[in-house]
Amino acid sequence: MPIRPEWLWSDVIVWSMVAAAVILSLRVRRSLPQRAAWARVGQSAAGMAAATVLAAFVAVGLLDSLHFREAAGTRDGKVVYGGELRSALDALLRPLRERRERTYSAPLATRAYAKETVQIEGVEQRVYPRLIYGGAHLRDESERWQDVGSRAAGGAFAAAVIWLSLVMLLCLMLARRENAGVAVMWRRLWSGHLPLQWRAIMITAGLIMLVAGPVCALAPHYHVLGTDKIGQDVLYQALKSIRTGLVIGTVATLVMLPVAMVLGLMAGYFKGWVDDLIQYCYTTLSSIPGVLLIVATVLMMQVFIENHVHWFTSVETRADVRLLALCAVLGMTSWTGLCRLLRGEALKLRELEFVQAARAFGVSHPRILLRHLLPNVMPVVLIALVMDFSGLVLAEAVLSYVGVGVDPSTVSFGTMINAARLEMAREPMVWWALAAAFGFMLTLVLSANLFADAVRDAFDPRLRFAGGRA
Amino acid sequence: MSAYLLRRMVYGLAILVGVNVFTFGLFFFVNSPDDMARAQLGVKRVTPAAVEKWKAERGYDKPLFFNEKKSGIATMTETVFFQKSIRLFVFDFGSSDQGRNIGFDIRERMWPSLAVQLPAFAVGLAVYLSLALIMAFFRATPIDRAGVVLCVMMMSISTLFYIIGGQFLFGKLWNLVPVSGYQEGFDAVKFLLLPALIGVVAGLGGNARWYRTIFLEEIHKDYVRTARAKGLAEPRILFVHVLKNAMIPVLTGVVVVIPMLFLGALITESFFGIPGLGSYTIDAINQQDFAIVRAMVFLGAALYVAGLVLTDIAYTLVDPRVRFS
Numbered sequence: 001m002p003i004r005p006e007w008l009w010s011d012v013i014v015w016s017m018v019a020a021a022v023i024l025s026l027r028v029r030r031s032l033p034q035r036a037a038w039a040r041v042g043q044s045a046a047g048m049a050a051a052t053v054l055a056a057f058v059a060v061g062l063l064d065s066l067h068f069r070e071a072a073g074t075r076d077g078k079v080v081y082g083g084e085l086r087s088a089l090d091a092l093l094r095p096l097r098e099r100r101e102r103t104y105s106a107p108l109a110t111r112a113y114a115k116e117t118v119q120i121e122g123v124e125q126r127v128y129p130r131l132i133y134g135g136a137h138l139r140d141e142s143e144r145w146q147d148v149g150s151r152a153a154g155g156a157f158a159a160a161v162i163w164l165s166l167v168m169l170l171c172l173m174l175a176r177r178e179n180a181g182v183a184v185m186w187r188r189l190w191s192g193h194l195p196l197q198w199r200a201i202m203i204t205a206g207l208i209m210l211v212a213g214p215v216c217a218l219a220p221h222y223h224v225l226g227t228d229k230i231g232q233d234v235l236y237q238a239l240k241s242i243r244t245g246l247v248i249g250t251v252a253t254l255v256m257l258p259v260a261m262v263l264g265l266m267a268g269y270f271k272g273w274v275d276d277l278i279q280y281c282y283t284t285l286s287s288i289p290g291v292l293l294i295v296a297t298v299l300m301m302q303v304f305i306e307n308h309v310h311w312f313t314s315v316e317t318r319a320d321v322r323l324l325a326l327c328a329v330l331g332m333t334s335w336t337g338l339c340r341l342l343r344g345e346a347l348k349l350r351e352l353e354f355v356q357a358a359r360a361f362g363v364s365h366p367r368i369l370l371r372h373l374l375p376n377v378m379p380v381v382l383i384a385l386v387m388d389f390s391g392l393v394l395a396e397a398v399l400s401y402v403g404v405g406v407d408p409s410t411v412s413f414g415t416m417i418n419a420a421r422l423e424m425a426r427e428p429m430v431w432w433a434l435a436a437a438f439g440f441m442l443t444l445v446l447s448a449n450l451f452a453d454a455v456r457d458a459f460d461p462r463l464r465f466a467g468g469r470a
Numbered sequence: 471m472s473a474y475l476l477r478r479m480v481y482g483l484a485i486l487v488g489v490n491v492f493t494f495g496l497f498f499f500v501n502s503p504d505d506m507a508r509a510q511l512g513v514k515r516v517t518p519a520a521v522e523k524w525k526a527e528r529g530y531d532k533p534l535f536f537n538e539k540k541s542g543i544a545t546m547t548e549t550v551f552f553q554k555s556i557r558l559f560v561f562d563f564g565s566s567d568q569g570r571n572i573g574f575d576i577r578e579r580m581w582p583s584l585a586v587q588l589p590a591f592a593v594g595l596a597v598y599l600s601l602a603l604i605m606a607f608f609r610a611t612p613i614d615r616a617g618v619v620l621c622v623m624m625m626s627i628s629t630l631f632y633i634i635g636g637q638f639l640f641g642k643l644w645n646l647v648p649v650s651g652y653q654e655g656f657d658a659v660k661f662l663l664l665p666a667l668i669g670v671v672a673g674l675g676g677n678a679r680w681y682r683t684i685f686l687e688e689i690h691k692d693y694v695r696t697a698r699a700k701g702l703a704e705p706r707i708l709f710v711h712v713l714k715n716a717m718i719p720v721l722t723g724v725v726v727v728i729p730m731l732f733l734g735a736l737i738t739e740s741f742f743g744i745p746g747l748g749s750y751t752i753d754a755i756n757q758q759d760f761a762i763v764r765a766m767v768f769l770g771a772a773l774y775v776a777g778l779v780l781t782d783i784a785y786t787l788v789d790p791r792v793r794f795s
């Protein structure tokens with residue numbers, strides 16, 4: 001079937017971030033101190049384990065950032081493309097997306113969660129109806145756990161085989177690079193004495209695959225995490241939420257970065273009235289409690305979008321613009337912290353000899369800011385970037401609950417929790433949607449926090465020379 | 471010293487002016503009153519007459535800055551800017567878009583908010599500081615490391631989870647406290663217990679870790695080395711010398727939030743049905759009541775500025791370097 005790729009604004013931003021990351025990492029390779037700092041990140045077992053989990057999340061998010069429309073048919077000899085926007089992830093998860101039940105069902109269930117009145121042989125009866133797709137291949141439902149067990153075991157076995165071959169491949173590669181025997185490399189890998197913590201990476205990857213393998217084996221035949229009120233697969237929604245979380249966590253910080261950097265450096269470098277003015281601006285903004293500022297701005301933004309509906313060609317582009325606008329608002333409210341930090345750094349740096357020397361040689365102010373101050377505050381910026389990520393992901397959930405978060409049609413952890421929170425009051429309880437949202441969010445935020453700690457420990461010179469602080 | 475405090479207060483006032491201008495721009499320039507009327511009335515069934523009526527009822531039909539139709543001082547006062555923004559400075563919040571008096575509602579609703587926030591704040595501070603001291607005392611041992619790991623875990627859990635989990639455990643499973651609701655007087659205690667507890671637990675990870683960092687920063691300073699050289703016992707150094715000196719960075723973060731306790735917690739209050747300012751704000755958001763949101767933004771900023779001034783006063787009390795400069 002012919003497809004037509006389509007780029008949402010957030011896709012463009014996501015892929016330019018990837019490109020920027022690649023370019024920056026190439027530059028890092030050439031700079032000795034930066035390479036040393038990243039090597040210190042690589043030595044942290046917790047940091048590398050967290051990075052592996054994050055990489056898995058990012059992979060899902062990137063797959064979900066390749067959008068296209070499918071051909072719906074032909075009219076007048078031209079291909080007409082369908083109404084709904086799909087992503088590469090949707091294409092991979094097609095069975096999950098399309099196998100929609102009527103309403104709630106528990107994880108791995110074969111029957112619905114609530115009784116329905118059904119005609120059986122002419123008599124009306126209240127029974128738990130069989131699900132349309134979940135476990136539909138079973139002839140006898142009593143075989144369910146046996147079937148689940150054997151499928152899960154098969155998935156786990158396949159995952160183990162792939163993982164072992166991955167480890168072997170890694171050993172081979174390392175052995176070739178260091179001119180050592182494969183067996184020696186194998187021992188060094190598992191003793192954890194390599195410069196990069198391959199052991200932590202491989203164990204985490206193994207654990208991820210051990211979970212993913214059985215899930216992949218079961219997902220085409222069951223609803224692994226159950227279904228929600230309108231019968232959608234919860235696992236599918238949880239996977240779709242990842243992209244929203246990642247976009248908010250990264251784009252919101254990036255939006256504010258240029259403003260915070262320019263203003264912060266200028267305030268610290270020029271001092272005097274420039275400093276007073278910039279300080280006044282960010283104190284004013286930060287004096288409004290964050291949530292209230294976000295609420296007020298998002299409300300205004302919603303009104304603005306409602307009044308300019310005709311600007312947007314489709315529901316998806318409108319939801320996408322709303323997501324980016326939310327990022328912008330979140331960034332706008334949080335740039336003050338970084339700005340203050342950078343002002344402090346610039347105040348310190350401007351008195352140092354190399355800046356004084358540059359000024360004595362008549363180097364222009366913009367050049368001093370760009371060539372002498374900026375590279376020296378980059379560690380602070382990087383630390384702020386990774387430290388902010390987890391807070392933003394958590395903030396999205398709260399804001400979506402309050403009603404000022406992402407568009408209701410965007411799948412996110414916040415909208416999932418919001419939709420599921422009333423279900424706790426039902427009898428018996430519908431817990432799986434909440435559990436899935438919280439579980440995925442915890443994994444993402446926890447690994448982001450651990451990675452951020454590793455980056456901070458490696459890049460913050462104050463911490464490194466203070467001695468023995470974890 | 472009084473000159474210093476006076477200067478800080480004037481600066482605070484200047485900040486409030488900035489906040490006022492900023493909110494005015496946000497609420498009346500990003501969207502014109504016509505846009506807001508359309509959003510309130512629903513984009514579909516809106517007529518020019520209905521928009522005019524909506525604006526006239528709420529006083530948005532006046533010119534923004536300068537009223538040419540009036541004479542004398544009224545050219546300035548009979549404007550949206552004066553009526554809706556300048557009057558905030560005397561805490562005259564006007565009436566909400568639904569027609570209720572905002573000032574009255576705020577005075578009514580700040581007490582339940584305070585009843586949840588104050589105990590949570592006091593207990594929380596004590597718990598966070600003691601845990602941080604314990605971790606700092608056992609620094610670089612398995613106890614400290616386990617504590618830090620636990621803190622990072624707790625930081626990574628969404629507030630929503632604490633609230634939903636707490637309501638489920640204490641309210642539904644163990645039936646210890648009502649799931650939600652509020653009563654006046656002494657009966658309020660059983661409704662406030664769980665929200666306050668959740669407030670403490672939700673902030674535990676981040677705060678305990680933050681205070682631990684502050685204590686550890688102090689421990690590496692020279693006066694601690696001197697104290698050790700004098701032969702003082704480690705507990706005495708930590709609980710007397712370090713704790714006293716760490717109070718300055720701790721105060722910076724703590725005093726600022728005291729006035730903001732009136733504002734309540736948005737999410738907690740709406741989950742527990744407490745009629746405080748937090749749930750007031752949430753209701754306003756759901757009804758798209760711009761007047762209330764504008765009033766709350768200004769009130770929040772005013773309380774923050776009050777917190778800043780309080781912090782300065784606290785500095786002059788605890789830090790002789792500020793007092794004598």
